[in-house]
Amino acid sequence: MSAFVQNLMSELKAKNPAQPEFHQAVEEVVESLSLVLERHPEYRSAKILERIVEPERVLMFRVPWLDDQGEVQVNRGFRIEMNSAIGPYKGGLRFHPSVNLGILKFLAFEQVFKNSLTTLPMGGGKGGSDFDPKGKSDNEVMRFCQSFMTELQRHIGPDTDVPAGDIGVGGREIGFMFGQYKRLRNEFTGVLTGKGLNWGGSLIRPEATGYGSVYFAAEMLKTRGETLDGKTCLVSGSGNVAQYTVEKILQLGGKVVTLSDSAGYIYDEEGITREKLDFVMELKNLRRGRIKEYAEEFKSAVYTPTDANNDFNPLWNHKADCAFPSATQNEVNGKDAQNLLNNGVYVVSEGANMPTNLDGVKIFLDKGILYGPGKAANAGGVAVSGLEMSQNSQRLPWTREEVDNRLHNIMKSIHNTCVTTAERFNTPGNYVNGANIGGFLKVADAMLDQGVV
Numbered sequence: 001m002s003a004f005v006q007n008l009m010s011e012l013k014a015k016n017p018a019q020p021e022f023h024q025a026v027e028e029v030v031e032s033l034s035l036v037l038e039r040h041p042e043y044r045s046a047k048i049l050e051r052i053v054e055p056e057r058v059l060m061f062r063v064p065w066l067d068d069q070g071e072v073q074v075n076r077g078f079r080i081e082m083n084s085a086i087g088p089y090k091g092g093l094r095f096h097p098s099v100n101l102g103i104l105k106f107l108a109f110e111q112v113f114k115n116s117l118t119t120l121p122m123g124g125g126k127g128g129s130d131f132d133p134k135g136k137s138d139n140e141v142m143r144f145c146q147s148f149m150t151e152l153q154r155h156i157g158p159d160t161d162v163p164a165g166d167i168g169v170g171g172r173e174i175g176f177m178f179g180q181y182k183r184l185r186n187e188f189t190g191v192l193t194g195k196g197l198n199w200g201g202s203l204i205r206p207e208a209t210g211y212g213s214v215y216f217a218a219e220m221l222k223t224r225g226e227t228l229d230g231k232t233c234l235v236s237g238s239g240n241v242a243q244y245t246v247e248k249i250l251q252l253g254g255k256v257v258t259l260s261d262s263a264g265y266i267y268d269e270e271g272i273t274r275e276k277l278d279f280v281m282e283l284k285n286l287r288r289g290r291i292k293e294y295a296e297e298f299k300s301a302v303y304t305p306t307d308a309n310n311d312f313n314p315l316w317n318h319k320a321d322c323a324f325p326s327a328t329q330n331e332v333n334g335k336d337a338q339n340l341l342n343n344g345v346y347v348v349s350e351g352a353n354m355p356t357n358l359d360g361v362k363i364f365l366d367k368g369i370l371y372g373p374g375k376a377a378n379a380g381g382v383a384v385s386g387l388e389m390s391q392n393s394q395r396l397p398w399t400r401e402e403v404d405n406r407l408h409n410i411m412k413s414i415h416n417t418c419v420t421t422a423e424r425f426n427t428p429g430n431y432v433n434g435a436n437i438g439g440f441l442k443v444a445d446a447m448l449d450q451g452v453v
Helices: 002-015 020-039 041-045 048-052 101-117 138-152 171-185 208-222 240-251 274-286 292-297 334-342 358-367 380-394 400-424 431-449
Strands: 057-066 072-083 089-095 124-129 161-165 232-235 258-261 264-268 301-305 322-324 347-349 370-372
Touching (some): 002 048, 020 048, 020 101, 020 431, 041 048, 048 431, 057 101, 072 089, 072 138, 072 161, 161 171, 161 380, 208 380, 292 301
Parallel strands (some): 089 124, 232 322
């Protein structure tokens, strides 16, 4: 079977050169799936894996727009429609200078399995642009979003492809894109999720990814008869996911001591209280400032700027029990993983997409810690996006308690799927195998049922 995996990876790399993140995401999944293919030769004969790594559709287009000085700017837009075997394409839009085809293909590929795990009828997709909203005025962001949606609207719809937000795409950007879609199509439909509460959005959607990763960590701890109460936690990032991860950890009695952005990180030994979190939310969501201002406001914190020459991230080198990587892909390498273990961390729940590289994943698995990979642990965001789609279809809003309860139950269900699937394939406690195989089986069986398409 290893020869099959090697051949698949060789062909994939030849067909998709210079896309290391996509190669990494596929390699992690196919290594888990070798356990499945031995038992189910029908998946091999139907070329399910070869088909699942190939997007159903790749859209790439130019996005011209005018800045505030009247200068023409040109960005590149993307939408990867990866797999629609179990439902319409679903996945976020990312606006960030690092966005390219390889990163979006990795995200779309991960999304297929993540969406499958939620138990909701959603396929996988991802999109975005190399546009950077940082430092842009509201009018510049609006003009970009309108230009972007003018092309994207041809390819999406409530029963075809339902994008959401991701890095760089929050409520402001979703609002501008939804307005342009409505203007062009003359219809008010649930074509985007993450909408404002007054016009079709869902309660708990902003909190969902962060809350979900904490719920998943709590479920993992429950297998050892423990809770988050009294646990010291490291959290990276300071955006939407990190903020609500901190909020839910505080609600469950834990203590958070770190937050970060691209310029550096803060370590607050006294812990980030509710008052301090409110400061971070105002800093990041309204003033769009940098995390170093936290250390200027609260003298208990130490700020460390990012050093590009480091081969490790010092944020992960503090005494703690739990870690919640909530910033971006590959922020935890092998050295970081070892530092986490050396500092007493035995729970890692990923709020970001693929934040741990393959070396780090191997270290976590070899040590046998409670390690929740992103496609399982951060599925809460897309789960509540799916719940938003359901509310839009019914034209009925649900209460905060109902959505939160449904989210909590979905995360419990995902955890249960990971545990039981890992045991079924003789790797008990391996949440990576459980998530990869559990997500794959539902999609693969649907693909078999639907023929060669």
